[in-house]
Amino acid sequence: MEEQQRRQEGAACEPREAPEESVALRFQRGFLAGKRLRDLPWEDLEQILKNSEDSSPLLTILQKTVFHPLCLKYPLSVKYRRCFLSELIKKHESTGAEPLEQLYEAIRDVLNTEETTQCYKSYLLPSGDAITLCESVAIISRGTTGLVTWDAGLYLAEWALENSAVFCNRSVLELGSGTGLTGIAISKACRPRTYTFSDHHECVLQQLSENIRLNGLLLPSEPRGHGVAKQETCEAELPGSQGAEITVAELDWNLVTKEQLAELQGPDVIIAADVVYDPELTQSLIGILQKFSSCNGDGKAPEVYIACTIRNPDTYCQFQTELEEVGIRWQVVPSPQRNLFSYDQHANITILRLLV
Numbered sequence: 498m499e500e501q502q503r504r505q506e507g508a509a510c511e512p513r514e515a516p517e518e519s520v521a522l523r524f525q526r527g528f529l530a531g532k533r534l535r536d537l538p539w540e541d542l543e544q545i546l547k548n549s550e551d552s553s554p555l556l557t558i559l560q561k562t563v564f565h566p567l568c569l570k571y572p573l574s575v576k577y578r579r580c581f582l583s584e585l586i587k588k589h590e591s592t593g594a595e596p597l598e599q600l601y602e603a604i605r606d607v608l609n610t611e612e613t614t615q616c617y618k619s620y621l622l623p624s625g626d627a628i629t630l631c632e633s634v635a636i637i638s639r640g641t642t643g644l645v646t647w648d649a650g651l652y653l654a655e656w657a658l659e660n661s662a663v664f665c666n667r668s669v670l671e672l673g674s675g676t677g678l679t680g681i682a683i684s685k686a687c688r689p690r691t692y693t694f695s696d697h698h699e700c701v702l703q704q705l706s707e708n709i710r711l712n713g714l715l716l717p718s719e720p721r722g723h724g725v726a727k728q729e730t731c732e733a734e735l736p737g738s739q740g741a742e743i744t745v746a747e748l749d750w751n752l753v754t755k756e757q758l759a760e761l762q763g764p765d766v767i768i769a770a771d772v773v774y775d776p777e778l779t780q781s782l783i784g785i786l787q788k789f790s791s792c793n794g795d796g797k798a799p800e801v802y803i804a805c806t807i808r809n810p811d812t813y814c815q816f817q818t819e820l821e822e823v824g825i826r827w828q829v830v831p832s833p834q835r836n837l838f839s840y841d842q843h844a845n846i847t848i849l850r851l852l853v
Contacts, residue, residue: 527839787825
């Protein structure tokens, strides 16, 4: 509770927009990222509508959400857009105002659109840039949970943007990259020298590569298939950057050898998000971290940051215990000051820095 209050107080110190504009921007940020509908600022909208002489606040929200260029080009799921527009219609009808033609046109278009197994979500950065990802509409799809973005990944990206010096001009390896949100955010905003995305599931690797390309970070190139399997490498063409080398690697934590890890050129920083939820998985994670600590040619262990959503306290505590048993110390990293991304603010998420 204290942490949440501190972050809210930090946000309160920032320049304030007019209430109507502020609410519209909150709808925009949450909608484009597919935030849970019940968590959007409906009560604030109701208050604005009570004090409004016309339907202009609703039209503003439509322009910033359903009619936003990102949504038009990279649409969210049909179900999500339908439910969102249905809720807007309820709010509009409760005011007794004249029908808003654009609102009913939008719902008609969505009702005539066929649902798909994939959709897009767009996450807005402080710079005004956006990260757009193709994700599964289902939490579990094709035998994996890696085709959706999880809260810990958003939280880690938020922290990274506030602590860019950790990544600037350094070699970074991400374990379990999933849809790629965290790595794309770091590659766009933190100027790493190299960044390696990694995962194991074939479908996840394919979607990950597509998302990286979608955000302009990975140019088409021929895969390199020796050592760490299915690597793809290119230089990121970012404004003002010196061309960070971006790599996608298939990495099986249980089967990888020290020689294969050596091909990753000894990362300065290792990160992972939402990989501490299964005791067997945490053992594999600790095992690969131990291998990295001994494979760096300069003898210097990498900095390691693990973002954890604590769903089962016993699993989380067991992870900490197993770290201590193999001589890996840990410390909790201070939380980010600002909430930049739309995720469950009540989720218990923490970042551990491991001293390997």
